[in-house]
Structures are given as structure tokens and as C-alpha cells.
Amino acid sequence: MAFTDNSPIVLNTQIAPVPSGARPATGAARIPSPTFYPAGSEIYAQGERCQGVYRVEFGAVRVYRLLADGRRQISGFHLAGEMFGFEADDTHHFFAEAICATGVTITRTARTAEMSCHLLPMALEGLVRAQEHLLVLGRQNAVERIAAFLTDMAERQGGLKQIELPMTRSDIGDYLGLTIETVSRVFSKLKQSGVIRLPGLRTVEIVKWQSLHDMAA
Amino acid sequence: MAFTDNSPIVLNTQIAPVPSGARPATGAARIPSPTFYPAGSEIYAQGERCQGVYRVEFGAVRVYRLLADGRRQISGFHLAGEMFGFEADDTHHFFAEAICATGVTITRTARTAEMSCHLLPMALEGLVRAQEHLLVLGRQNAVERIAAFLTDMAERQGGLKQIELPMTRSDIGDYLGLTIETVSRVFSKLKQSGVIRLPGLRTVEIVKWQSLHDMAA
DNA sequence: CGGTTGGTTGATCATGCTCAAATTTGGTGG
């Protein structure tokens, strides 16, 4: 694969042919075509000028920060239909990358009251989500973190028992504050105890929903 | 002290004589008198109806969540002049308590565009703050967490080298995802190495600013 | 096929937690 996690290659300007099903659902007069990002490519970088807010049309995005020594904290994953890229000032404080082949539309945010009206509920949702994630990182052990993660992903995919995880184990680790080895071990343990099945590397089937939910504490 | 951390005693309705210096700085026609909360009293509880957003006039507030077994994660501290209590829907998802004697004004949030215009920047600031805290909880060790905490508190108190910490070690631990013992040990180590001095239990003097800043990574 | 990337598993180690016991602090009443 030509695009690694920290690839400096940016293809923002490349507009792919848009799948008909992936067009934005808004009834706006001018429909913005999604920009296409290949797996691993950068959507924006920390320090860059903030253009507006983003919406995932298809694919998945990771938003993260880095420490000087390379430690990474993923603050959130964003799936199809979700918004990301909110900032307090006009500078990006985080990095955003496509996890897999991803289409993104950008909405330029004029600082109008009308715009704020649309943005506020989304910003608040993001705030509550981040604050709930603080509880996971601050006070839950490895099993609880993974259980909470799987429960959350399942709910965001419509409560299906078969869920797709576009991200790698390394991404999951950097989201949950765990190492890749610990993530793998907990997955194995959950499989062993019959709570989940792993039909493929990126597929999880939740067998004992209640057990998983209870573990998330 | 009659008010313990989880005291069910609520004195919301009690309006104290307002110190002249503590009046809200807004030039609004009707100046809302701050409601007075004694140390340890509840401002709102998880599950309660959300009335609006709050502003600390004097004192300090902790906002937190609880797990079923009593583990607590403080998502943030709010000092004089800061806002808190933003929610995505009309229900409180967190608890809020006065850390010490505290005055709070509440602003009822009509869902108007004009209001959103004021609220959005604050919500976004809270969002960025929460996301930055995720990095601390997910990827930093005990010393880095304490250093980041002290640096943050110092900056929020105007960059003074002498800072006041209204919260207990237990609060700090529950904010940083550490035990009270670990917090105490790190404070001792920082004192030993001459980075800080501890003139009183609630007072920290930062001696080697650069060292502390470097430790925060 | 060989090479690369991502994932799993095992052995050992270290950071921070738990349990327990001093010690300090701040408040209160004599």
C-alpha cells in the first residue's frame, strides 16, 4: 500500500466519480461533491487553517493528536453520516485521516447565527461523546474499554449483531489507551468465552449482547 | 463539615447576599443574582432536567460521572468566570457539585439562533478541552498528567507562579485517572526535585516553570 | 513463491493500585 499512516501525501484536490448513493442528503441547491481520500491519506493536519466542518459520506475517518515522541491518541472515529472537524478557533488542533477509501464533504462555516443554529447541536453531541470517553479512559480496565467500544460501534451501525471495524487493532489501541497486544488479547478472551465471534479480521459478531453490555459497566 | 462529597442535601433555592465584586459582568438589563452553593453541595444531578447553562461567579465546580461501583471520573473543573453544564439534549448527563463555597448564575437557553451564536464558541472550547484531556488520560503517565494539570491550572489563573487548588487530592485523582496515593506521591516527588513548593495543602508554588512544562510532554 | 503488513501469543517487567499505618492540617471549643 502506498499510503502509510503518517503519509504526507495529500490528495484533497482529487475528486473521484461519486457513487450515486453517496451524495449528501441535504436538499441544498448546490450539492457539494465529496472529495475522495484513499486509505491512510491525510484530510487535515494539526496547525492547518480550518476550512469548515466535514461530513463523512462513505468510509471512515480517525481524528487524533500526537505527542512529540510519537504516542498517539485517537479522539474519535467517524463513520458514514457523521460530522467531524469542529474547532474552537480557525486552526486545526488535531489530525484527520481516512481509515479506508473515504468520501468527505466540507461545509464552509460562515460565522452567522443561522449557521451556529445548525452547528451547535452537533458540537454538543461531540462534547458529550468526548466527555463520556473520558470515563472510559480514566476509570475502566482493558476488558471494559473493549466492551464499551464494541457496544458503541454496534449501536452506531444500527444495532446489528454483525459489525464491521474499518480500523486496525493499532487504531483501536490508540483510541482506548491500550497497546495493540492488549487489544488482541482481550479480543481473544472474549472469543474464548463465547461473547463474540471473529469471522474475519475486520468483522465482529456479537453473540452474547447482554454479557458484552454488562462488561462495559 | 455537614456537606460530604455525595451529600443529597441541595440548597439551590437558597439565595445568599451577593458580594458586590461577584456580580456578573454582563451588561444585561436584568442581572441574575448568583445562587449560592456551600462546599460539597450538588448543583445538578445526572438524569435531571437541563435548565440552561451555568456560569461560575466565584468558587469552583467539579463535573463528573459515576460508574455503578462508585468509580468516578471528573470531566472538568470550572473556576470563576467559566461556563459549564452544556448538554446535547434537555437532560443532564453528568453531576455537578460546588468544590468550595460557590456562586453560580444560570442562563436559560432558548433555542434561538441568537443564543446559539453565543453558545457555540463556548461549546467548541469545551469540546477542544475535553479532546485534549483524552490525550492526557489515554497516553500520559502519572508525572506527565500531574505536570499537565498544574500547567493548565496555572495558565487558567493568569500564569501566576503561586496557584490555588480548591479541589482535594481525591478530586485531582478522579480528574487524572489516578489514585489519591499516586497523586500524593507525584506531588512529593516534584517537591523533592525542587520543581514545586507546597506552602499549604491547597497552594502550589511553581519554582521551575520550564521543567514542569517539559514534563507535561 | 518471497516479502510485507497486520495480528496473535508467550515471557518478563514496571507502573501504578491496594491495603495499611503514620502524620499533618484546619477547625472548634475551652
Next chain:
DNA sequence: CCACCAAATTTGAGCATGATCAACCAACCG
């Protein structure tokens, strides 16, 4: 001012969870 008390904090010893280091395995792709 001082003795006393409860709460908060500090310190110590041992332990457990998850990290680190290392080897191995599987899928994918030229």
C-alpha cells in the same frame, strides 16, 4: 493561645494489570 478531633494527606510494602520485548502466524500481493 492551646488541646483536641476529624478529615485529608503522606508514606510504605506487596501485588496486579497492562506494557514491553520477542517470536510466530496468516493474509495479501506483486
